[in-house]
Every structure is written in C-alpha cells, then in structure tokens.
Amino acid sequence: MTDAAPTARAPRLAAELLDWYDRHARAMPWRTGPAARADGVRPDPYRVWLSEIMLQQTTVAAVKPYFEAFTARWPTVSDLAAAADADVMAAWAGLGYYARARNLLKCARAVAETHEGIFPDSHDALLSLPGVGPYTAAAVSAIAFDRPETVVDGNVERVMARLHDEHTPLPAAKPILTEHARALTPPERPGDYAQAVMDLGATICTPRNPACGLCPWRTDCAAWAAGTAPELPKKAPKKVKPTRHGIAYLARRVDGAWLLETRPETGLLGGMLGWPGTDWFSSDAALPDDAPPIRAEWRTLSEEARHTFTHFHLRLTLRVALVPMDRAPCRGEFIPAPEFRPADLPTLMRKAFDLARPR
DNA sequence: AAAGCGTGGAA
DNA sequence: TTTCCAAGCTT
Numbered sequence: 001m002t003d004a005a006p007t008a009r010a011p012r013l014a015a016e017l018l019d020w021y022d023r024h025a026r027a028m029p030w031r032t033g034p035a036a037r038a039d040g041v042r043p044d045p046y047r048v049w050l051s052e053i054m055l056q057q058t059t060v061a062a063v064k065p066y067f068e069a070f071t072a073r074w075p076t077v078s079d080l081a082a083a084a085d086a087d088v089m090a091a092w093a094g095l096g097y098y099a100r101a102r103n104l105l106k107c108a109r110a111v112a113e114t115h116e117g118i119f120p121d122s123h124d125a126l127l128s129l130p131g132v133g134p135y136t137a138a139a140v141s142a143i144a145f146d147r148p149e150t151v152v153d154g155n156v157e158r159v160m161a162r163l164h165d166e167h168t169p170l171p172a173a174k175p176i177l178t179e180h181a182r183a184l185t186p187p188e189r190p191g192d193y194a195q196a197v198m199d200l201g202a203t204i205c206t207p208r209n210p211a212c213g214l215c216p217w218r219t220d221c222a223a224w225a226a227g228t229a230p231e232l233p234k235k236a237p238k239k240v241k242p243t244r245h246g247i248a249y250l251a252r253r254v255d256g257a258w259l260l261e262t263r264p265e266t267g268l269l270g271g272m273l274g275w276p277g278t279d280w281f282s283s284d285a286a287l288p289d290d291a292p293p294i295r296a297e298w299r300t301l302s303e304e305a306r307h308t309f310t311h312f313h314l315r316l317t318l319r320v321a322l323v324p325m326d327r328a329p330c331r332g333e334f335i336p337a338p339e340f341r342p343a344d345l346p347t348l349m350r351k352a353f354d355l356a357r358p359r
Numbered sequence: 360a361a362a363g364c365g366t367g368g369a370a
Numbered sequence: 371t372t373t374c375c376a377a378g379c380t381t
Contacts, residue, residue, distance in 0.1 A: 055377040062367065062376085096365030099380075133379045153377045171361095198377055207375065208370075238374085268364070310364055347366060 013220060014186035014193055020216040021196035024203070028060065029067050037192070045119035045144035046077045049107075052136045052143075053100055060202075066095050077119070080105070081112035086262070089271050090344035098346065102271050103131025121145040139194060148190040150182045155201025161233035162205060165222035169234035177233075205229075243313040246280035248305070248349075249292050250320045250356040251329070258340050258353075259293060259323075261332030268309065272346045275353075276331045280314055287317060293331035296321035303355055307348040314348065320356045 025034070030051035032043040050070060054063040069091060074080040080088070085105060092101035107129045111119055119140065120126055126137035138149035157170060160177040168176060186193055204211045210229050212218055223229040251259035263274050276293035292298055298319045305316040342353050 052377065057364090057376055057378055058366080059368075059376050094366075096367090097378085099364065100378090103379080131379065135378060139377070151377080154375085155377065195377090202377080270364090308366090310366090311362080 009220065010184050011186060013184055013217060014188075016216045017196045017200065018186075018189055018192060021192055021199060025192075025195070025199065026203075029064060029071075031195070042146065042191075043144055045121075045140060046080075047071060048144040049077075049119060049132075049136075049140050050104075052139045053104055053107075053131060054095065056100060056136070057097060058095065062095065066092070076117070077108050078112045078117045081108040081117075085271070090273070090341070093272065093344050093346055094350075096347075098270055098272055100131055102265065106130035107132065119144065121147065123147070123149050142194040143191045146189070146191040148185055148187050149194070150178070150185045151194040151198065152178045152181050153198060153201075155198045155205070156181050158207065158233055159197060159201045159205045159217075162210070162223035162229045163217060163221050165226050165228060165232070167228075167232070167234055169236050171236070173233065239311075241308065241312050243283040243315060244280040245283055245287055245315050245317070246278045247288060247290070247317045247319060248275040248277035248352050249294075249298070250275050250318060250352060251292075251294050251296060251323050251334075252320070252358070253323050253334055254325060256337035257334035258337075259329055259332050259334050260340075261293075269346050269348070272349070273344055274346070274349045276329075277316070280316075283315075290319075292319065292321070294321070294323055294327060294329040296323045296327070301355060305348065305352040305355055307351060316348070316352060318352055318356050 022034070027033070030043065030047045032041055051063065051067055054066055073091065074083055083105070088105050089098065089101055092098060110129055111117060121141060121144070123137045123141045126132050126140050127134065132140070135151060135153050138151045141147040142149040142151060157174070157177045160166065160180040161173065164180050166173055166176060181197070200215070204215045208230070212221070212224050212229055215221065218224050221229065223232050249259070253259070259276065260273050261276050263269050263272050265271050278288040278291055281288055298321045301318040301320060303318070305318055307314045307316070342350050345353060
C-alpha cells in the first residue's frame with residue numbers, strides 16, 4: 001500500500017485546490033470571469049497565448065499595461081501578424097527579453113498563415129511554434145482548450161518542492177517536480193487547476209514568508225510538517241555578475257532629430273532601437289577606442305548610464321553632440337523629433353536619453 | 360547542457 | 371546598495 005495512499009489523495013488535493021481557487025481567483029485581463037466560465041465559455045486562445053508569452057519571467061503587474069495595449073491595437077492574431085516589425089518591437093519596449101517579441105511575431109505569422117488564424121489546441125502543435133516551450137504549450141492547451149496538460153513554471157516547482165519536501169536543488173530537481181505535478185493534475189477542469197496551482201504559488205506558497213496558515217494544502221504539505229517550507233526549493237548557487245563598460249553616442253541634429261540605429265536581430269536587445277556605440281567590455285580593460293557615428297564636437301557627460309542585465313552590470317559612458325543639418329552619419333539614421341518616442345527604447349537606452357536630453 | 364537573455368519591485 | 375526574483379525559451 002505504499003503507492004496507493006499518495007496516489008489516492010491526488011483527486012482530493014485537486015478538489016481542495018479548485019475549491020480554494022473558486023473562492024480566491026484573481027481577476028486578470030486575460031481571464032474569463034467565473035460566470036462566463038460556468039456557462040462553458042473558454043477564453044480567447046490568442047489572449048491566453050499573448051498573456052503567457054508576456055508573463056514569461058515577468059510579473060503580472062508589469063504585464064498588465066502591455067497586454068491591454070497589445071490587445072487594443074491588435075485584437076486578433078491575424079492583426080498582429082500583419083503588424084510592422086518595428087511597431088511591435090516599439091510596443092514591447094520596456095518589458096524585456098526582446099527575443100519574446102521577435103518570436104511573438106514569428107508565431108503570429110505562423111498561426112495566421114499555416115493555421116488560418118486558428119491556434120492549435122494540442123500540446124505538440126503548440127510546442128512547434130516559435131517562442132512556445134513546454135510550459136507555454138501546456139498552459140495554452142490547458143487554459144484555452146481545457147486539455148489535461150500539466151503546467152510547470154517556477155510557482156509549480158516551488159509548490160511541489162514544498163508539498164513533497166524535495167531538497168534536491170534546481171534545476172536537477174525539475175524532472176522530479178514535474179512528475180509530482182503530473183500526478184496531481186485532474187481530468188476535470190484542468191485549465192482552472194493549472195491557474196489554481198500557479199495562483200497558490202503566487203499568493204500563498206510564496207518564495208519568502210509563505211502564508212502556510214492560509215494554504216489549502218497545509219495538512220498534506222511535507223515541508224510544512226518538517227518546517228522547511230521557507231527554504232525550498234533549493235537552488236544552485238548564482239554566479240556573481242561582472243561589470244562591463246562601453247560608450248554610447250547621442251547625436252541631436254539642430255532640427256531636433258536624434259541619431260539612432262536598429263540593433264542586430266540576435267543578441268542583447270536584439271531588434272530594438274538604440275544609440276550607436278562601442279561594444280561593451282569587461283571592466284579591467286580600458287574604455288574602448290572612441291568610435292563616434294558622425295563627425296561632430298563630442299562632449300562626455302559627467303554621469304554614466306548604469307544598468308543591470310541578467311548576467312552583467314553595465315556602466316555606459318555617454319557622449320553627446322549637436323550636429324548641423326548637412327552631415328551624414330556613418331552609422332544609424334536620424335529620426336525626426338515628431339516621430340521619436342523615448343518610450344520606444346529599451347530601458348537602458350531610455351536611461352541614456354534621460355541623462356543626455358536637453359533641459 | 361549551460362549560458363544568454365531585461366526589467367522593476369520588494370526586502 | 372545589493373540581492374533576489376517573476377506564469378521560460380533558445381542555442
């Protein structure tokens with residue numbers, strides 16, 4: 001009977017969590033309300049997919065305004081597929097992980113062209129789309145189509161590690177935690193269940209100071225019994241971030257136009273607008289050679305732009321110049337003042353602009 | 360398979 | 371100020 005007991009409790013745990021979810025589900029722009037759900041109304045797969053892409057490694061609070069803006073401007077996947085690349089990248093500016101925006105467009109165009117604008121409902125078909133990995137494929141299949149797929153995001157990893165008091169550090173523990181999650185996924189209301197586990201992790205079973213007293217799974221939780229919940233999941237130690245240095249050139253033409261360039265498709269801030277500049281080098285090296293994009297009288301600002309990326313800190317020296325009308329740049333192109341919106345820039349480049357703009 | 364890839368809020 | 375972290379995917 002060593003196997004029967006833990007297996008038999010799965011339906012009860014799922015039912016208890018769904019009951020909790022029915023009472024505590026948070027309203028979100030991409031969710032269908034309880035009343036509509038009771039009538040069998042499924043959420044729009046396009047909105048589910050869009051929200052899931054935006055939510056990758058990104059907080060709900062950060063996503064909300066972007067989700068509203070995207071769905072207002074591009075109400076269907078076919079609308080998005082027809083959008084200009086630069087418009088989508090500009091609309092994504094500030095949200096981060098810009099490969100998501102590039103893949104978002106690729107995916108929208110794939111759905112529009114090869115699926116006639118209809119999102120596939122199977123995990124495997126979804127998985128083949130650009131920017132859709134195991135988590136997102138399961139999430140869209142479960143939430144939009146109510147298929148019994150198991151979602152495993154950071155929340156679920158944490159909840160499962162605690163429920164089973166699993167001390168193996170991530171990412172090695174991932175297969176174990178995935179299997180635990182799969183064993184709990186119910187055949188009924190899998191879409192609600194998927195969102196319920198993630199909501200539990202986001203609001204009760206939080207990384208720090210978990211609210212175990214409010215948890216519907218408390219009496220079944222091995223980490224609660226052992227007192228180890230706050231220290232789980234274990235994670236591999238992080239590496240220290242090095243600091244890099246570089247130079248950015250902010251040229252303003254006398255008519256107010258700014259000299260910008262679109263960065264290469266791949267790599268950091270790929271496909272985004274940015275100020276021309278040098279590569280960024282590790283701090284022990286001297287500042288790179290001066291390489292201005294246009295002949296002008298360049299002045300170095302006293303303040304650097306500081307920014308931290310996922311794996312390094314950056315200190316960017318800013319050089320500014322006011323250039324006459326009849327002079328051609330060797331890099332980038334001038335964007336007329338009426339067309340230039342600082343909000344279209346990724347955050348690093350916007351920080352640089354805020355320091356360099358005339359005041 | 361390990362590393363690359365953003366950002367802002369919380370502690 | 372620094373660290374940690376949030377509904378991961380790609381190469």
